[in-house]
Amino acid sequence: MSATLQAPDPGEIQLSAAEFADLAARVRRVSGIALGEGKRDLVHGRLRRRLRALRLPSFAAYIAVLDGPEGAEEEVRMINAITTNLTGFFREPHHFAHLAQQLLPALPRQGRRLRIWSAGCSSGEEPYSIAMTLCQAMPDLAQWDARILATDIDTDMVALGTAGRYAAERAASIPPALRQAHVRALDAETVEMAPSLKALVRFLPLNLLGAWPMRGRFDAVFCRNVVIYFDKPTQARLFDRFADILVPGGHLYVGHSETLHRVSDRFQHLGRTVHRLVR
Structure with missing residues (x-):
């Protein structure tokens, strides 16, 4: 009677220091995310699901897959597994208040063009919150050429955002009037x-x-709780690129724990993690 061989439970597989260093280097090269030794348990927990899906016996075998002919495809899945996607509707609400009360009323009426970028949009709650803010603050929005670009490195999150479907409990943070106007219940x-x-x-x-x-420039960029995963030189390069793609006087919104201090001098700090391009 023959026994069926099964891969060990990935929860029991150890991630050696050398394997962690290899994986962390790959993540940093692809995404810019810096994973210190303190993130070793996180990497083990997130990637063991990939080992289970691929029926692999070790992280060494997983690294071999990354080096193999299907490595590029698996690299995408690895980044999807590693990235943190904590988000919510109208998170850090002062940003949406500033958008509605300060940025939008000051837009030039000539041309009626508006472009906003949600960079690192996760599963889409942020760009949809921006969209609801535009609808509420701009009664003549239909007369504008208005677009919101929402991007994320995690392809699974992009798919969720495109679908625009969420657990009903997540919509509880949407102001009632906006929820009634822009959210449809599919079921309970x-x-x-x-x-x-x-x-x-x-x-x-x-x-x-x-x-x-x-192509073209943006009036505002939301990049919140993203650059905290990058080192300072990477942050500086990213803020420079944001400055280059914003219109003169364009705005940059960052996360509550992020700062441009001693990282970029191209923006004026307006308070509460809101910045305006000055050069």
Whole structure:
């Protein structure tokens, strides 16, 4: 009687220091995310699901897959597994208040063109919050050429954002009037963004450290709770690129724990993690 061989439970597989260093170097090269030794347990926990899916006996075998003919495809799945996707509707609400009360009223009426980029959009709650803010603050929005670009390195998150469907409990943070106007209940547990809202947002997979295919400049960039995973030189290069793609006087919104102090001198700090391009 023959026994069926099974791969060990990935939860029992150890991630050696050398294997962690190899994987961390790959993640940093592809995404810019810096994983210190303190993230070793996180990497083990996130990637053991990939070992289980691929029925691999060790992290050494996983690294061999990354070096093999299907490595590029698995690299995408690895980054999807590693990236943190903590988000929510109207998270850090002061940014949306500033957008509605300060940035939008000051837009030049000539041309009526508006472009906003949600860089590192995760599963889409941020760009949809931006879209709802535009609808509420701009009664004449239909007369504008307004678009929101939403990008993320995690292709799974981009797919979720494109679908625009969320657990009903996640929509509880949307102000009631906006929820009534722009959110549709599919059933007791699931809601969907209204088609008119989806039409304002275009989701695309994008690595912030790679080439940016966009043409034209943006009035505002939301890049919140993203650069905390990058080292200072990488942050400086990214902020320079944001400055180059913003219109004169354009705005940059960053996360509550992020700062441009001693990283970029191209923006004026307006308070509460809001910055305006000055050069």
